[in-house]
Amino acid sequence: MGVGSDRYRVIVAEDDDAYLEALSEVLEHDGRFEVVGRARNGKEVVDLAARLDADVVVMDIEMPVLDGVQATRLLREREPDLPIVAISGHDYEERVFEIREAGAVDYVRKARIEEDLVLTLEALIAQHH
Numbered sequence: 001m002g003v004g005s006d007r008y009r010v011i012v013a014e015d016d017d018a019y020l021e022a023l024s025e026v027l028e029h030d031g032r033f034e035v036v037g038r039a040r041n042g043k044e045v046v047d048l049a050a051r052l053d054a055d056v057v058v059m060d061i062e063m064p065v066l067d068g069v070q071a072t073r074l075l076r077e078r079e080p081d082l083p084i085v086a087i088s089g090h091d092y093e094e095r096v097f098e099i100r101e102a103g104a105v106d107y108v109r110k111a112r113i114e115e116d117l118v119l120t121l122e123a124l125i126a127q128h129h
Contacts, residue, residue: 008055011037013045015063030118042066046074061088061095069098076103
């Protein structure tokens with residue numbers, strides 16, 4: 001957990017504003033997560049991760065400027081201990097494979113965000129703390 005906080009600090013990367021808001025609400029509603037940064041493209045998420053002391057990144061695969069796969073590769077190089085959970089609205093197995101190969105530790109389909117995201121983050125945080 002971030003210093004001086006009893007909540008896990010999350011950066012959310014998602015290019016759709018409405019979905020970004022929905023994601024933030026799911027996390028904040030749980031009570032254990034605080035959204036400390038919001039990015040609308042892969043470049044923004046890499047920049048935010050360098051400045052913010054986050055515990056985890058939730059990364060959309062399809063984004064402009066840098067997509068989630070490229071941003072995940074960069075984050076692995078620059079922030080090797082920062083876990084990344086990929087999300088996507090598509091069921092492209094090869095894109096999921098690509099982002100896992102790039103360093104994402106898990107994947108959640110957007111259709112299952114409300115059911116699966118918090119559970120996935122709980123399991124991830126239990127492994128890393």
